[in-house]
Amino acid sequence: MTPPFIPFVDASTADDLKSSLGRIGPLLLDADALSSTPLPPQTDAILLTSSSLTADDAIKLLDDGAAQLIVQPSLAKELIGTVPSERLLLLLDISAVSSVSDKLRSGTSGVYLKTPGTPELDLLTSFRTFFPSDKQIYVAPPPNSALPTPSLIRELTRASSTLVIPASQLTLSTTSEDALNVSDAFLAPLTSDRPDGLFPTIVSSYTHSGKSLGLVYSSAESIKESIVTGKGVYQSRKHGLWRKGETSGAVQHVVSIRADCDWDTLEFQVIQHGTGFCHLGSTSCFGGVEGLVKLEDTLRSRLETAPEGSYTKRLFNDPGLLRSKLKEEADELASAQTKEEIAFEAADLLYFAMTRCVAAGVSLADIGASLDNKAKKISRRKGDAKPQYAITSNIPASSPSKPESAPTQPAPATATTSGPIQMRTADLTTISPSERSKLLQRPVLRSAEMIAKVKPIIDQVRSQGDAAIKELTAKFDKAQLDQVVLRAPFAQEQMVIPENVKDAVDRAYKNIYAFHAAQAEKETLVVETMPGVTCSRFARPIARVGLYVPGGTAILPSTALMLGIPAQVAGCREIVLAVPPRPDGSVSPEVLYCAHLVGATTVLKAGGAQAIAAMAYGTESVPKVDKIFGPGNQWVTAAKMAVQNDTDALVSIDMPAGPSEVLVVSDATGIPSFVAADLLSQAEHGIDSQVVLVTVNVTADHLAAIEREVDAQANALPRVDIVRQSVAKSLIVKTTSVEEALAFSNDYAPEHLILHLENAPDAVKLVENAGSVFVGAWSPESCGDYASGTNHTLPTNGYARQFSGVNTASYQKHITSQQVTQEGLKDLGPIVVTLAECEGLEAHANAVRVRLNHSKA
Incomplete structure (x- = not known):
């Protein structure tokens, strides 16, 4: 749920104010000043970025834990497709709203709207015609604007907008002409339908994965005290203000306070201390905890009270035993087959994993926080197992697919499970040399x-x-x-x-x-290189x-x-x-x-x-x-x-290998169904197959016909799921001549090259690098794969620049021989002696000298 306001904090914001603000929602910071403005724990950060920020810088900020970034439209265009839309907000002047493209609207979660003065509700209402109700609107008045009022916050909230308030205009003290009380700002949109004006409040456990502890009531006074002190304070309908644990010792540390979607109910997420929340001494008023939460509580108790000689005590006292059991149970889980076996072995592994965590003071909440931090990362490692564990993570070794690899730039869009199956397009006449080089790159083979x-x-x-x-x-x-x-x-x-x-x-x-x-x-092969010297x-x-x-x-x-x-x-x-x-x-x-x-x-x-x-x-x-x-x-x-x-x-081996490849060159005579079929014949090999179509002066209508055929034929294939992913990463390159097209192909050096050209045989003389060439519309690559006569074991990954495909000579070695007559050595010998002496190899020279001397004798 979006909070009623967003505080903009900086290095001058007092720590107690910052902590209180962090309990009721995210904090807004200037990204450039982040190092001097540390965040309170469990606080989401929204970062306002500068115009000089690069895409790499933005991704690093998100990897480091920023909840959202507010970015310029130009940077947003670079990040869309790489960064999830919920992590991006557009930085806009209100006058520029109508110029926002559909791509920017759909690729971001909303806008940070700079206004020239106090926000006008009519203007914000009209603004919603450009941004639908599911998009966030953060309204930012100019610096040194008038102090916001609770009524303004309430009206903006009803207009599905959130006011940005500088922390300098907020206070933990009573609202004055200079500053608005934080609690007053938070309470502004809240409404109660109860005669006593109280707010139903659900109390949940931060340490027990959101487990509901009980239902209580809050008043404006209790909410204010909780926000300021960070303690669980509620309103008893019989006894007035209720400071939880004041007499029992079962106090609460408040992590967050949130309102529901109707602004009439609250949730307090707390860390509960002491015997528990319920007056009966249990963790929750709704009964005991179960599953992992119960296991965690049991292990914490056993850490303190387990008798000597018990198995759990042994695990706590013997790290070597615990380490061995973790490895054993992980291996058994990896080998489990049925649903029941997997559940049984997973339960065993989780027991030992939680024992390890409890022994180290790590809670389920800590694990959850770590998972949340990992989920915020945009950059991802490939995730291969470390060498010592490689066997346990091995995919079935007999899989016929070729190596999977991390994609390189230009990064393709992620394939979806619906919609047209389409390739990406680039035009050689409009791209830079560096962009052309990127088109030639293959996935990195590690x-x-x-x-x-x-x-x-x-x-x-x-x-x-x-x-x-x-x-x-x-x-x-x-x-x-x-x-x-x-x-x-x-x-x-x-x-x-x-x-x-x-x-x-x-x-x-x-x-x-x-x-x-x-x-x-x-x-x-016999060659007489000089009289009396025969080489073979x-x-x-x-x-x-x-x-x-x-x-x-x-x-x-x-x-x-x-x-x-x-x-x-x-x-x-x-x-x-x-x-x-x-x-x-x-x-x-x-x-x-x-x-x-x-x-x-x-x-x-x-x-x-x-x-x-x-x-x-x-x-x-x-x-x-x-x-x-x-x-x-x-x-x-x-x-x-x-x-x-x-x-x-x-x-020795035949050649290095990589994913299957095809490059098809087609001019206006290319039959769309033939061209599409040739592309798909390689795309079905695996999701990492490399498929490229190079067009020569092909009209937009002709290219569209090819793309329609690719989609239609792909959807009729049994391996359509594989094809959908490989085609999404594949490429259409537009050129203006056969020479330009073949120059690109030679630089790419494809495994298979197919020529759908009006004069295909004449174009073969332009081919310098390729594993095998298929000439003309009636020469599908499939023929070479199976039965035409040529070999289908060919160099991939650009190695066609240096390697030939498998052939008869691949299974042979060549031996040379030479025969020198006595007369032939008379002419050849002095040459050899001179060169051997030049290199300081006297024994070599001597082997010739003794023969020449013998000949003279």
């Missing part, structure tokens, strides 16, 4: 953090081998394994798949094999390779083909294919059939970091490999990077 999280999993597999794989697979994939691997030849009954699926796999296999076989180097280069397969095929909720036989066929073409001697098992511990027959086609020698029934570790180091059942390939979620990617950097593993 590789070091993720590597620290997977390290315990890797170490466990390395030390415990097959036993660790079984344990981790049971934990993350909920599958019990009798055998960790399957070895070729695989049983026919395990590869039974529908005939139409088998035919599609066979035809895709043929196309992919044909394209990758054409890439194989069949002849040795020849390819040899990497002997042992590991292929990671994501699984879990999806089956991805296409990935098994894409990774396995080039290994088969290259001639790799041992092919280990890792795939997360199904709940019954088996491997999907589609993936196993593909493993059979590509000549896999071993199938590892594991996913996540544990599968990567098993292939990198080897176990009792899993052969060690020399290079690991394949996509995966953030745990898989981090594990690949970790083992690559471990010299004990002696293993």
Whole structure:
């Protein structure tokens, strides 16, 4: 409930006045003077900011605990969408009200209205045509204006407005010509419908989470005394003024006094001392407390009275035992499955958590205050678990989604669960170079953090081998394994798949094999660099390779083909294919059939970091490999990077990975339904998928048609919830030429590039950075994902500038050789001797000299 007035305090405001004001509502302060004006405890602060404040400064003030900020409209425009509307107020002159945009009205909770003199009620009433009744209006007369009267406060309150009063015009003494009594100001709008003029007053417990303690009555006199003294003072209908606890010792410290929405009832929130509120000695007149509040009271009592040897006493006296029980119960809660189990384990954990708090003097009120402070923060950490707890917070390791990452600027609007599914738009002709650079940024991949999280999993597999794989697979994939691997030849009954699926796999296999076989180097490169000096280069397969095929909720036989066929073409001697098992511990027959086609020698029934570790180091059942390939979620990617950097593993990986990406370039010939479908084909991968549409001289109507198709097709997809979030973070970039569009694409370096252009083949020559290019309206990215022949394991996150997609050469290493004749060394030898001596490597020079000397002899 909005208070009857808002006091504007500063460094000169007396502490006792400030404390009294803090009991009846929020305080208004100048943000620039905040350091010299500390707030009383449990006080909400409204900060009036200066025109020089930046968005970052504003967010810091809110993070530090400010309840609301009063900001200039220009700053409000920057903060809307980042800061909740209830935390922002517009700073306006009353003459500027009509110019406020709908965005500012909807994105803020109200206005701080500067008026040229005493507020005019008619003007404020008309002002409500611009700001609806649910918006706050704080009315601020100019400095040194006339002393406000209770009648003015009352009239403004009835007009749904709140008067701002400088603390210099307020006093705890009797109202005079110079200052208005605080209690008189607070009482101004209050009305009573009782013959005795008293106000029904609900007393609630601040320390017991708002538990109602009882119903009493207040008078103007009792309210004034409570505001000034901070003690619970009420009006007895029989005995007059009632100072709670004056004789019993059960006194109250008043935290806040609030009026209800009709201004005829009060609530006192108090800290109750002594035996309790009720004259019967109980905490409340409405019976005893329950739940956590009762637990807190019981533990406080046990802290003082529990007999030696009791379990609670042991917990209070043995911090090590209490610490161990907290960890144990947290782990059991994390593992609980049913509603009943979760409730049971949560109750246990809360018991030990409250024991820890009571032992340290921390109350439920303290915890509530901490939660309230956290809720005020605008800046949020990502919230990943610390490395030592990473396993317990691990998402299912077999999840096929790619890594999730924190978004970078420009920050997209939060996706809603209703309304059109729309992308953001930027025009390259109107933005600055720095803004263009921001459009090219991807989410930040916090590789070091993720590597620290997977390290315990890797170490466990390395030390415990097959036993660790079984344990981790049971934990993350909920599958019990009798055998960790399957070895070729695989049983026919395990590869039974529908005939139409088998035919599609066979035809895709043929196309992919044909394209990758054409890439194989069949002849040795031989070059005579000078007479008698012949240099050669020849390819040899990497002997042992590991292929990671994501699984879990999806089956991805296409990935098994894409990774396995080039290994088969290259001639790799041992092919280990890792795939997360199904709940019954088996491997999907589609993936196993593909493993059979590509000549896999071993199938590892594991996913996540544990599968990567098993292939990198080897176990009792899993052969060690020399290079690991394949996509995966953030745990898989981090594990690949970790083992690559471990010299004990002696293993390399195909490439760094990031969220799926597509960039579509379309001119006016682009068919809206085709363009939209291509965008959505990547948007459905995960909420962090990167989807960009670059238009070339496309009209507003044409672009609107594409956006309508995106919305319509997205809403028809089974993964619409994922698409809604990824599209909300996606981008439309407007350009004026194909050259400008491809220049932007080259800087972005997308995983997939699709060209919906009138002369798409001619535009390919402009492509410098991309994982794979799809040329023309009839070349959907899906073809490359499954069956056209090219590989779908491609560089993401801008790595197309440096990396190629997986190909046959990825599974080969190149060895060079040289053969020098005796005559050839006569010409080459002196060159080598000179260079070796220049570097001070005499042994190198000597290896040539002895031969030249021998030749002379």
